[in-house]
Amino acid sequence: MSNRFKSAFFFFTCLITGLSGAYAQQVNPSRYNLIPYPQKLEERKGEFVITTKTILVLPETKTFFQTEIQQLQSLVKSNTGQVMPVQTKAVAGAIVLKKNDQLKGEEDYTLEVSPKGIEIAARNPTGMFRGIETLRQLMPVAVENGGLKKIAVPAVKIFDHPAYSWRGMHLDVSRHFFSVAYLKKFINLLALYKMNKLHLHLTDDQGWRIEIKKYPLLTEMGAWREFNNQDSACMKMAIDNPDMAIDQSHVIHKNGKTLYGGFYTQAQMKEVIAYALERHVEIIPEIDMPGHMMAAIKAYPYLSCEGGSTWGPLFSEPICPCKESTFQFAEDVFSEIAALFPSKYMHLGADEVDKSSWKKSAECEAVMKANNLKSAEELQSYFVKRMEKFFNSKGKKLIGWDEILEGGISPTAILMYWRGWVPDAPVKAARNGNQVIMTPGDPLYFDRIPDRNSIAEVYRFNPVPKGLGQADAKFIIGAQANIWTEHIPSERRADFMFMPRMTALAEVLWTHRANEDSYFSRLKAQYKRLDLLKVNYRLPDLSGFTDDNVLAGKTLLKIEKPLADMTIRYTSNGTVPNLQSAELSYPYLVPGPGTLKIAAFSPGGSRTDIYTLNYKQQSFFKPVQEKDLKSGLHLDFYNASIKGVTNLPAKPDRVLTVPNVIIPDGLETGGKAFGAKLSGYIEVPQTSVYSFFLTADDGANLYIEGEKVVDNDGWHAPLQKSGQIALQKGLHPIEVKFVEGGGGYTLKLEYSVNGGKIQAIPDHWFKK
Structure with a gap:
């Protein structure tokens, strides 16, 4: 390790002791698809290529990292077909494993990749293993399948340690x-x-x-x-x-x-x-x-x-x-x-x-x-x-x-x-x-x-x-x-x-605090690795529809693939989509009322959730005419254990005004069962088919114009259900019924228009 590298490392070691309140700096997530992201990563130009000629340089005590050496050798051999020759003298073009007693933590490691070689340093075997797993993620995902004769690793300098033990x-x-x-x-x-x-x-x-x-x-x-x-x-x-x-x-x-x-x-x-x-x-x-x-x-x-x-x-x-x-x-x-x-x-x-x-x-x-x-x-x-x-x-x-x-x-x-x-x-x-x-x-x-x-x-x-x-x-x-x-x-x-x-x-x-957008970008690259590891992971969600959909004229179903190599398949006869089912065209013209079952598949066979899309014909609801309305909704609160939103009592225990579809803090305490009904009007700004997304723990239903738009009833863990309704611009009666069986609750209502972004309903839409 050069003196310049040591100085940078010691400066960083002092710096990261207070990292819990900081954000890890993100560098080119498309090149460094690492999860979890290192505490500090410095981008470098070029790459190092591991070949059949690459030498592995070990510390004088060759057995100190014995298990980790075997794991690295196994990874390389499964691709190049050869075990790397081992020596203790540093040479150019080698992978060097070093023991560094100046690192503080059991899991701390440093990793430096340049066109001239790779160096991983750690205080003990745990840190060395963490460094090797980082190196593994820097390698092409195809290493998981074996058979790569050359393994290219992007140049980088990493200083890393965990936030939590x-x-x-x-x-x-x-x-x-x-x-x-x-x-x-x-x-x-x-x-x-x-x-x-x-x-x-x-x-x-x-x-x-x-x-x-x-x-x-x-x-x-x-x-x-x-x-x-x-x-x-x-x-x-x-x-x-x-x-x-x-x-x-x-x-x-x-x-x-x-x-x-x-x-x-x-x-x-x-x-x-x-x-x-x-x-x-x-x-x-x-x-x-x-x-x-x-x-x-x-x-x-x-x-x-x-x-x-x-x-x-x-x-x-x-x-x-x-x-x-x-x-x-x-x-x-x-x-x-x-x-x-x-x-x-x-x-x-x-x-x-x-x-x-x-x-x-x-x-x-x-x-x-x-x-x-x-x-x-x-x-x-x-x-x-x-x-x-x-x-x-x-x-x-x-x-x-x-x-x-x-x-x-x-x-x-x-x-x-x-x-x-x-x-x-x-x-x-x-x-x-x-x-x-x-x-x-x-x-x-x-x-x-x-x-x-x-x-x-x-x-x-x-x-x-x-x-x-x-x-x-x-x-x-x-x-x-x-x-x-x-x-x-x-x-x-x-x-x-x-x-x-x-x-x-x-x-x-x-990492503790990194960057959410960067994480989701890096996650996309991890799916191919998981495919090769034969993990039946949950693919990213499909969007552009709801559970219950309405037809108000010609309706096109537009589902954009979250991953380019996904295949979206469907059935219209009630059977579950599989790899032999028809592929969904983009866009797809919904032929009329009925049910579609949709699922997407990765090249490795992993599958999304199975989505059941129900379609019914509906005309646009005309707005109601009301005067002297104020902002907010009526909230009827029931101190009772109620199984099902259709069983709410006639008389509430408390009545108050709330600004939106959120149960106020402090109204319910101690994880007790309760029920609630929020009612009033929603003022929509344009004539359109509106999609509503209701997340509840336990059960909740959404009614607009007396129509049950979303049915998410029953006692269950947090679960999102969705539905659509065709509304003309203006005021429309709205009601949300909610029951909580005890043990902590969730209630959230969101919307989208024409398959657009799902977002919170603005408070000024609600009137009473």
Whole structure:
């Protein structure tokens, strides 16, 4: 490394210590399609070409980067057909790997490419691996397929390090099970995008997925089930979407029953752990207790207070925290888990516990009295704290979902925040000195159906919650996205749900603040790489239509391809479009009322969502004549749990005026269920067919001129539905009905005209 290069590096090292408030400078994203974007990238002219003659120069201690050297050699050999010759003396035209003890962080690295060679420097193997993955992304995407005789790499100078130490993904293998091969594929994608934590949710009510040798019934019984209501829902959806079909490789027939399930032996898990460690991904095991333990209790009924486990109003009956036999079981299980997983973390879960059986237990009454516990929440805290002491005795740190705050939290427990309707939870924990991992459901639950906004919402996510000062922000150690698999029954569906959303989170957590337009430009280049890696990612959304469309004269359907090499195909007979379906012309003349199903496909076979477009004939609605109207809408508010917008009560609990279709802050608090009706008029500025886009969590419907324009009813996660109506210029009656089932809500109404940009409705359009 030249002295000039060293000086620049040391200057930058000092500079980036305060980078959390800055934006990473973007340089020519078409040439450097890197995700996550480096903290600092300097463009250079020219390129270096790796050939069969390229030499690999190593540090004097050749074995220090041994695994990383093997990975780089494998990547090059799969293309050039030859292993690079190795030496320790620097020469021109070589790839040089250097150990640099002056770099501060475990994952810090520098990378310099010039026409004369490549140099990667790092303090330790993790940083070297991150640098090699950056080099891999700088290479042509065709390297993933192998067979390139020459590998051209653009010249560049990079100084890089992560903004957050916890950059994670969670995968629930309990609700639906995934093969060892898929776990390795998942790990490969984490490593490619510099994610470093894999949180495996190994147990839940629906299945126990890890072998525990002292308790063999956990997998003999607990790993298998007859098809449940979640499986049935997936089977129903599979009629229109093959990716929703139950994976038959996890179905067996035993004693006259059809059973779904599977588990990992400890030997298999050791193999996966070793594979992850080679790619510098840490696997964190979660054995969820005291709740979500039905699979274990069915195998060992004595674990609950009443013997056995049944479903309560929301959750299953938990294990009993008042029996020594329960603690013996828990300690035995976690002893095997601690020995199996080298991670310094173990996740206890401790969420969503139905404590009603504890309140009826004489044993629990005695334990509470003996320990001066005043509530069931304090009893759960007693269980968590006792388990934490046991974890600590094994050299492990306890992680728990944010419910561990209830009843009191120890100063050393790590809190994983997920309940968006309890916004002060991470703030309280951080102010208490507890480390916090951010996983709020919105936008980081990747089991929620993605839409056109999902990637941008992830990219705009700030791990530091509102209300947390700079001094306490250091306790936010990062974030992760969670994949709950109740309705993810196949590996293809899992790919679709988390990719490419994960790339946005990767950049948030590594770079912290970059450039959204640049990111989306770079993302387009990543799709070809994902094709070669056989990832069934979700393609960019198609636009220019709504779910329910109107015909008001000659109607042309104009769908521009977000990616040039996409193929858009359609059917008009109700069947699902596939690669053999007719290609949609541009523009397409809609022949008349009916239904079109549309999907786009990449050259690698990845597919967009399947869009169902309903068309009906409609004349333009004439405006109404009203005088003395004021700005805003009427809001009727209902303090009640209401299933469905058609069930709103006749009399509201509160009535007020609002400027738009947004529930005012503070009106609803604590994640409680409620209902709302917003009504008045919308004044449209021109005669046209208007498209409306209604996003809701839970359910909402839009009515204009008494017509149901958008039907987004029901209790569900954030979901966008859309519809059209033909309106003449002027005033038209409007009504939005909304129900929230509890646990945090979303309500957003947008519009477009003639397939144009989707945008917020201006407040001055609303009258009352």
